[in-house]
Amino acid sequence: MNTTLHNAVAHGDATDEISGVETIQFNFDTIKEATDDFSNENKLGQGGFGAVYRGKLPNGQHIAVKRLANNSQQGDVEFKNEVLLVVKLQHRNLVRLLGFCLQGIERLLIYEFVPNGSLDHFIFDFGKRTELSWERRYKIINGIVRGLIYLHEDSRLRIIHRDLKASNILLDIEMNPKIADFGMARLFDVDETQGNTSRVVGTYGYMAPEYILYGQFSIKSDVFSFGILVLEILSGKKGTCFRNGENVEDLSSFAWNNWRVGTTTNIIDSTLDVGSRIEMIRCIHIGLLCVQENVADRPTMATVLMMLSSSSLTLPIPSKPAFFMHSITNESNTMLKPNRGTHSEAKSLQTSDNDISISEFHPR
Incomplete structure (x- = not known):
C-alpha cells in the first residue's frame, strides 16, 4: 500500500x-x-x-x-x-x-444506480442521440469538467482517472453526467510503490501518447481523454476510427483537418440542428487544445471551465494533435507506434511491461 x-x-x-x-x-x-x-x-x-x-x-x-x-x-x-x-x-x-x-x-x-446508463449508449446511436439536444450535451460537458476538477484539485485526495471515456460517464434521471470508476486505479492496482506501477490501464483512442509510449501519467493525461470525449459528444463519432467517404479516419485528425481549413461545422453531429453554433465550434476548439501532443500545451480542467464559462476569453491556437495506431504483432504482444493515420478499434489494456509513473494521491 x-x-x-x-x-x-x-x-x-x-x-x-x-x-x-x-x-x-x-x-x-x-x-x-x-x-x-x-x-x-x-x-x-x-x-x-x-x-x-x-x-x-x-x-x-x-x-x-x-x-x-x-x-x-x-x-x-x-x-x-x-x-x-x-x-x-x-x-x-x-x-x-x-x-x-x-x-x-x-x-x-x-x-x-444511475438509471439512464452510460453516455456511449446515447452518443453513438443515431436514434438515441436525437434525445441529446445541444443544451443537454453542453450540460454534460460542463458536468464532466466539474467532476474532473473535483478529482484533480478539490477533493481530499488527488485522483487521476486513467480511463475516462464515454462508457464511464453515466447519466442520471435528469441526464446529468456522473463520472464512474474514478477510484478504480486505487482500489484495484496492487503493485504500486511511491507513485509507480507496472500496469497500464486504459482504452485505446482515449489514452494520451505519453502514457502509451513512455508510461508517463498526470492530470494532463485525463485532459487528453476529456478532449477526445468532447469531440465525440460534438460529432457523434467514435474517437478511435470511423469511415469518412472512402477514408477511415480517427476523430482527432478529422477534427483538426476541418478546423484548420475553416470547415469546423463538418465535425458537428447532423442531429444537432438547434443550438448555438458558436458554442459548438468553441467546444471543438477546446477539445483540440486538450489533445495536443505536448503535455504542457494542454490546459488544466480549471482552465477548461474558464474557457467554457467566458465566451470573451480568447482561446489559444491548438497545435497538431498526436495520432496513434496500434498493431497486434502476436497474441500476447501489442506494439504501439506513432502514426499519422488511424486508430484501431478501442481495446482495454490490462497489463504492460512498461513502468508507469502515475498520479500523486495526497490526503487533503
Missing part, C-alpha cells in the same frame, strides 16, 4: 475511520440475493475491472454492483482502507460509492 495512503489512515481520526468500515460493508448473501445470484438478466456490462450488475436491496434501494476480477493481490485490510478513502469522495458529477463486500476471493463494490 502506498505510504502516503497508509499514513492518511493511520493518523488523525484513524480509529473512527477503521471502525467505520462496518457501516459500509455489505453482507455477501444480501448482494447475491439483490442481483439474483449475479444473473445475466441483471448484468449491465463488462469492463476491464470486472462485470457490473443491477441489484435491489431489501429496503427497495436500487444499486449497481461491480464484481471485481479476482487477480488483485491486495490484502483485505489494504482494500478496506482504499475503499474508506474513495467512499468519502462525493460530488454531484461522480457516481457515489456506497460500500463494499468481501468474502473469500469475492470483492464487490456497491454503487448508487
